[in-house]
Amino acid sequence: MHKAVDGEEAVSLRRAPSHGATTQVATRLMQRLHDGPTQLMTLALLELDQARQSERVAGAQVLGGIRSLVCEALRGTRQVLEEWDSGMAADKSMSLTTSLIHLGRRLSSFTGLALHIDCDDSVFDPPPPVAIAVLQAIQELLLNTCKHAPGANVELVLTALAYGFELTVSDDGPGFDPVAVYQRHSEHGGLGLGAMPERLARVDASFNLQAGPGAGVHACIRWPGDFAEQGWPGRRVVRLPGRASLR
Template identity: 30%
Template structure:
């Protein structure tokens, strides 16, 4: 984090330095031509910053730098006060150009600065030579440090991503192990209660089939009691399968608890909340949890909005974030966001309640996830 902040501060210092030197040159030179030319160069500089933030390619950056250098040369010929803009240009040349071309470009800019000063003064002054040369050397050193910071920042980002992925794998393994243990527990519980009760009912009813009426009535009463017990056991097991988040809570309340644990997320509930079948509420809750997990782990988003909408025929869940986005057309195995398996599991869970999942996303433009479950098929 500190390395990233250092990079940001260094970039901002470059922008301030370029702007300050440009303003100083325009003020000291005076005249409409100098001010207009300086303003045009400032506009071109700002355009380059905007293009860089949008991730334009290196070729665009090289063209931008070449035009910027040409504009500087014109201003330097117009007035010696613009010569010192060469220093931020040294930094930009080392950053924008490929490594083999950076130093030669700095040498060329240094020669241009020295020559321009000599032309204005009518002679070569050792002090005039020393200034640009020292500035160029400092710029090269600063850029090398800057590159080291970038490499270190990238390395730490990779380590953080690997750590996050390892934590996710561990969490998935623990959830899977917990699922297996719960399945075994439920299997034993069903065998010891419901299965044995149903088996006893079958035996009693078989006995009643060929018995006299009084014996048959007694057997039927016994079977009825056993059936009630089995029904009570079944209901108890169903309640045990309800997620802890939904225990004693409505779906909106459960979602509020989930969203409260994600400081970057907000929840909106539209429409009149209706009681939904437990499988539907579980599917919607798990979809929201998976979506917010992806936002935290992969999207790099600053904000996510969760919307639960109750309509007459369907219930909708939408999760929209302003993160880096991804290409939904890329197969999960080839995706670098790690969202593929989670989305596939989400689709499978929703299919069990006749629900659908729609994902809209593009690199750099966030992600919108929409879940729809028809109420008619779930009642």
């Protein structure tokens, strides 16, 4: 029921979102849930299964690590719901470099990931949609390492290009067959690693994956950008030792 204003009926008109726009929003939210909370809950289940199969009683450190994963998954779910409600996409107050370091520290703190971060401070911040897509891709890659290569050492390097940046994620884990990953995605779809090239292509970024059984994983994200090369020097290097794997 509408209230009257100055004797006239006040009617609130709101344009309904198009089907295409609604689908895009739903897809982004599904990706956020997959990249964050779902991955974290999977890690928590892996840790629980490992603890159940162990002959020793799970100690406080193991249980504390599992609790941290569940708490972070809950935090991530709430964040996605808040974004759905408010339309917020990301915290725009941090630069890409700072966001990467913050993401690395956060993931290392509750997964025990051993991570070396080397960021070139001369990288000019891309538009928010690019930064969001790249950060989500990096989170997916790092959590995949935690799931499939526990105890591996990971290196994340951000380097300035003439008009954009290159971001690489490498680990010394057991590796896998990338052809099988892309073939599975082609046949069954999904929001995981196989969808990474098309997800990044939406923001004009490219994704290259090099991996093989026993050869670790090397992923490279390139964004060509449209900014002039920045001339100031400086790098930020962060080493996060992680903790010993439970496996």
